[in-house]
Amino acid sequence: MIELDAAVRIVEEELERESALKVEPVNMVVASAVRHELVWVVHVTTAEYLRSRDPAFLLVGGGPYLVDRADGGLHSVGAVSWKTGAWETDYRVRIRGEAVRTAVDDLHGEVRAAVAGRGRLPAVRLLRERVPALVLGQALAYVSGLSGDGVPEELVEVVTRELVAPVDPVMAVRTIRAG
Structure with missing residues (x-):
């Protein structure tokens, strides 16, 4: 110290x-x-x-x-x-x-809540509204990853780039x- x-x-x-x-x-x-x-x-x-x-x-x-x-x-x-x-x-x-905690963490919470409350497809819609850069297949993989083995790193990078401002x-x- x-x-x-x-x-x-x-x-x-x-x-x-x-x-x-x-x-x-x-x-x-x-x-x-x-x-x-x-x-x-x-x-x-x-x-x-x-x-x-x-x-x-x-x-x-x-x-x-x-x-x-x-x-x-x-x-x-x-x-x-x-x-x-x-x-x-x-x-x-x-x-x-x-x-x-970043906007990506907040989005993960929202998507998980949408899956639990309304199902996978509404969660995919929510994800694509928040991150239009993701195509349908990527959004499906992202939601599946959040619900299971983890989101593919390249998709996390896309979402982070879209939601988290770089350090000024x-x-x-x-x-x-x-x-």
């Missing part, structure tokens, strides 16, 4: 590295760090702003660094992703490998150094 002082040190080392590479045009320092369920959220700002509190030295548009509390991995997110909370789902899925790179967590 990574403690607060280690998280701050990890970010300070990254700021030193970026400064040496001239990634940031100004002297950046750690302003605050807050514990989150998954990470240490480490906010940075310019040294000039911390000294003077003059808004002229305040940088805007950047989000915090995230230090994984389990493995010390270093990540960053943009300001919009941070403010909206979009980063957390991306972090849970891509970085931590947690399963998150603006909202994504950027890994700087894996833990």
Whole structure:
């Protein structure tokens, strides 16, 4: 488990590295760090702003660094992703490998309920209404798979592509150094 002082040190080392590479045009320092369920959220700002509190030295548009509390991995997110909370789902899925319920899971529940309540053909109709990209034979195979041995992977890929929006790179967590 990574403690607060280690998280701050990890970010300070990254700021030193970026400064040496001239990634940031100004002297950046750690302003605050807050514990989150998954990470240490480490906010940075310019040294000039911390000294003077003059808004002229305040940088805007950047989000915090995230230090994984389990493995010390270093990540960053943009300001919009941070403010909206979009980063957390991306972090849970891509970085931590947690399963998150999607529209595909919801569809599976609806189709199973339709099979149980009205039968296979109404379930196939429901599936084709929700995912018009599936032809009749594919929809039949999908419903049969949900009721039995599992849906063929290529059909799950079609449904996922149709129902689950890809990760917006603006909202994504950027890994700087894996833990």
